[in-house]
Amino acid sequence: MYEQLREMIAQRLSGAQDCPAKEDVIEEITSDLMEKYNELTAAGVESEEAMRRVQEGIGDLSEVTAYINEVDRRSEENQRSGNTNPFAGIDDLMRTLAKDLSPSINSFVSDLKSAAGHAATAAKDAARDAKGPLHDMAQSVKGTVKNAIKNITVSRERGEFRYDYTVPSEGLTGLDIRTASGDVTFGLSQDDNIYIVELANGELTEEQMAQIQVVDGILQIRQGNKSSVGTLLFSYGMLSSDFEIYLPKRAWNSLSVTTTSGDVELDKEMEIASLHIHSTSGDLELPLVACGSAQIETVSGDVELSGHAQELRLVTVSGDFDFNGSAGRVSLSTTSGDMALRLDNVPDALDVTAVSGDTKLWIPDNDGFSLHYNRVSGDIRSDFDLKTSLNAKNGTAVYLSGGQRTYSMQSVSGDLRIYRR
Amino acid sequence: MSMTSDIIRGHTETMILAQLLEHDSYGYEINKSIRDRTGGAYEAKEGTLYTAFRRLEQAGYIRSYWGDESSGARRRYYAITDEGRAFFRESRDEWQRVKAIIDRLIGTEQA
Structure with missing residues (x-):
């Protein structure tokens, strides 16, 4: 009788993936129904009738089925994301590159892996910029871009290296800022200039400093290339910098900030x-x-x-x-x-x-x-x-x-x- | 009877927590207790109960453990947590408020 009941429950849960969670649910329900059946027959109810009543009392198991499948799917995701080795699958990620994280179905990406994914996107963008029309434009206006930054000063402050960039805000409609690991804090500028302060934990070469340029009225600020290998991957063992950006009090058409861990x-x-x-x-x-x-x-x-x-x-x-x-x-x-x-x-x-x-x-x-x-x-x-x-x-x-x-x-x-x- | 069933089923989770306030229990025992206390007027469908167990567990209001039965299949026991106690109090108060409002609106005297 136990086997019969168990079979019946397994049948009712056939929509669920075979997994430990399913086994647990089958065992639990079978145990309870077995007790119900025994009580009925002990009270004098015929075996067939008792079985019929037990079955009738079960009701809709579709939510339980959905729950089992959800648990199963999540544990598969966990296994695949390689909990022991946070860098597992990095190569594939670099090759396929980060897609939009659409959270409605997909879930649970470990922070490090997604940080790498987003950094990979940033790297791809940088690579594309380096070869594409933006790069050409940047090259041709490099003279003008350098002049657009009115002033760069360097100083040391409490062990940090501080780089101050001054950019006039006239003609600018928006800002586009990308950093990997640095924090970005905004404040108020007292005049028409935009003041960008970069605070780094070490001395920066020109390549490692913030890359600032104006493209189509948008002030682009990119965290400089901090690693010697030339790819923005992880932030430990590397130079990093935080940004403070002081903007004049005015309305902006657009502000875009992309950051990985900042x-x-x-x-x-x-x-x-x-x-x-x-x-x-x-x-x-x-x-x-x-x-x-x-x-x-x-x-x-x-x-x-x-x-x-x-x-x-x-x-x-x-x-x-x-x-x-x-x-x-x-x-x-x-x-x-x-x-x-x-x-x-x-x-x-x-x-x-x-x-x-x-x-x-x-x-x-x-x-x-x-x-x-x-x-x-x-x-x-x-x-x-x-x-x-x-x-x-x-x-x-x-x-x-x-x-x-x-x-x-x-x-x-x-x-x-x-x-x- | 269908409206009654709907309303009662909506409170399944609170009913289960009420049972577990007294002592740990398992599916069938909880259902029996509900049936007995209502004088047979209401018996929950297993599907309804087990869905409620899963939801309560996911919300952290109850936790479960296997019994060590000597014969037959293992029973899954449930115990209420502190969060579960808090949630139960909230739910019970909410029900009292709802009940009071409806009574006031439709009156309790026989028409």
């Missing part, structure tokens, strides 16, 4: 039409920005953002995200990072894609929204009175008449909470 801290109250920050493991502190569009991507760095963005898009793998302010349209994507957004306004659109990260949203009372949801096991709770029961796996829940606002949420096991502010 932290990024914006000055408060910066006005930027298009803000783009990409970090692998660096933390991001972005206080009181006023943006047209803000696109923030991180692998494991934590993000603290406040202010206003017409369009806010955030992509994270495991970094946590905290937002305080207002946003017109919001798009959030997380693998395991948790997200908390306190909004002063009711967003026109919201979509959340999550694997296991939880999302908490605080919005003011409003005249209605509809929430399309699609989930495996994530919970949705709200203190807005949502008309439809949220027990189904997918459907639409409506607050008041739904209004003009459509929100959507897709999650495997991440929870969504929408609270009234």
Whole structure:
């Protein structure tokens, strides 16, 4: 009888991959059902009838199946990413180069590996720049570029080498900054010049200093080539430098910062039409920005953002995200990072894609929204009175008449909470 | 009966935590206890229960361990964690609030 029951359960779970988690679930359920069967027969119920009742009582095992497959997939990812050797697969990575980390399905890349991946992208960009039209342009304006930097001074400060670059801001519409390991902090300049301070832990040659040039009105700042091998791979054993960038108080058309492990801290109250920050493991502190569009991507760095963005898009793998302010349209994507957004306004659109990260949203009372949801096991709770029961796996829940606002949420096991502010 | 089932199933996790507050237990024992306490009015489907176990475990509200039964298959026991206790208190308070609001709106007197 035990074997029969076990077979039946295994059948019901046939949608799940064979793996230890599946075996555990089969054993647990079979043990419980065996006890139920024994109790029924001991009470005088016929064997066949007892079996029928046991079967009838099982219900829907699709969520349990999904859970088993999720566990199996994650442990496969862990094995493949080579936990013992963090540099395993580096060659393949260099060859295939980092793709966009789309966190909706893929997850769990070890920090070092993704740092290498992003650095590989930076290296590829640098290589491409070196041979492509940008390089030619840079070569031809090299004379002008050098002159664009009004002044370079070197000094020593508490064991650090400090390089000051002065660039007039006239004619510049935006900035594009790339560093591998250095932190990037923004501050306020008291005049029309942009002051860039590079603080290095050793003396830098010209090649190792920040590469600064103006291309099409954009001030490009690249962390100099710090390694003697000529590739930006890992930051230990190498020179590294932090950057402080002082900008005049004015609105910028674009600000783009790409960093691997460096932290990024914006000055408060910066006005930027298009803000783009990409970090692998660096933390991001972005206080009181006023943006047209803000696109923030991180692998494991934590993000603290406040202010206003017409369009806010955030992509994270495991970094946590905290937002305080207002946003017109919001798009959030997380693998395991948790997200908390306190909004002063009711967003026109919201979509959340999550694997296991939880999302908490605080919005003011409003005249209605509809929430399309699609989930495996994530919970949705709200203190807005949502008309439809949220027990189904997918459907639409409506607050008041739904209004003009459509929100959507897709999650495997991440929870969504929408609270009234 | 279907609305009742829906509502009750939505509270499965809280019900399981309530059982585990008293002592560690396993799937079938928990289901039996629920059935007995409701005088047979409600018996959870196994699928519902096991899904809830997984969710509670993933959230860190319960942890599990295998029993060492001498005969038959091993039972999987569950124990509530401190986070689970906190979550239970929150959930129970939330339910009280919901119940109070609904009672106020639809009244408790026989029409």
